[in-house]
Amino acid sequence: MTLWVFAYGSLLWDPGFPVAERLAASLAGWRRSFCMKSTVYRGTPDAPGLVLALDAAPGHACHGLALRVATGSEAATRAYLHDRELDGSGYLERELPVDLADGRRVSALTYVINRAHDHYAGGLTLVEQARIIAGAMGDRGPNRDYLWNTAAHLADLGIADPDMAWLADHLRGMPPS
Numbered sequence: 001m002t003l004w005v006f007a008y009g010s011l012l013w014d015p016g017f018p019v020a021e022r023l024a025a026s027l028a029g030w031r032r033s034f035c036m037k038s039t040v041y042r043g044t045p046d047a048p049g050l051v052l053a054l055d056a057a058p059g060h061a062c063h064g065l066a067l068r069v070a071t072g073s074e075a076a077t078r079a080y081l082h083d084r085e086l087d088g089s090g091y092l093e094r095e096l097p098v099d100l101a102d103g104r105r106v107s108a109l110t111y112v113i114n115r116a117h118d119h120y121a122g123g124l125t126l127v128e129q130a131r132i133i134a135g136a137m138g139d140r141g142p143n144r145d146y147l148w149n150t151a152a153h154l155a156d157l158g159i160a161d162p163d164m165a166w167l168a169d170h171l172r173g174m175p176p177s
Contacts, residue, residue, distance in 0.1 A: 003074040004108040008064035009052035013153045017077040018070035024101035025066035031057040037119040042143040049136025049143035053113035085111045090119045
């Protein structure tokens with residue numbers, strides 16, 4: 001059975017599984033947001049960073065990529081993504097309808113924020129997000145690198161995200177905390 005994965009953050013530039021097809025896609029009713037605290041990869045328990053998650057937003061749509069998993073790699077990809085994305089239960093795994101740039105609608109494996117989790121950080125202003133991201137560092141490096149890498153890939157793909165662009169530009173002018 002064909003497996004699609006919706007990429008909106010680090011999966012855009014680091015999927016970690018064999019991709020047979022990449023198409024621009026949108027997911028209605030959700031938005032990309034730095035709304036999850038990171039206490040390992042992009043922060044620490046004493047100084048959490050922020051990572052992207054999909055937060056429910058009626059009337060909005062998140063633009064990203066739909067990644068079709070290479071035939072024969074579906075089970076291994078599901079297992080890999082389960083380990084990668086569901087460690088700590090901050091994300092919830094969902095199969096959601098995604099609109100592809102070629103007009104098709106497919107069901108895609110998607111990771112959304114668990115608002116009941118204590119790492120949920122919704123409602124922060126962009127200035128608050130920038131302050132947190134500027135000073136956070138985790139096992140995978142500075143939080144600002146995660147932001148800049150994602151913002152650069154969105155720009156390369158021609159995907160406009162005004163909040164990401166503002167954060168990336170703002171952090172370029174901020175010293176690390």
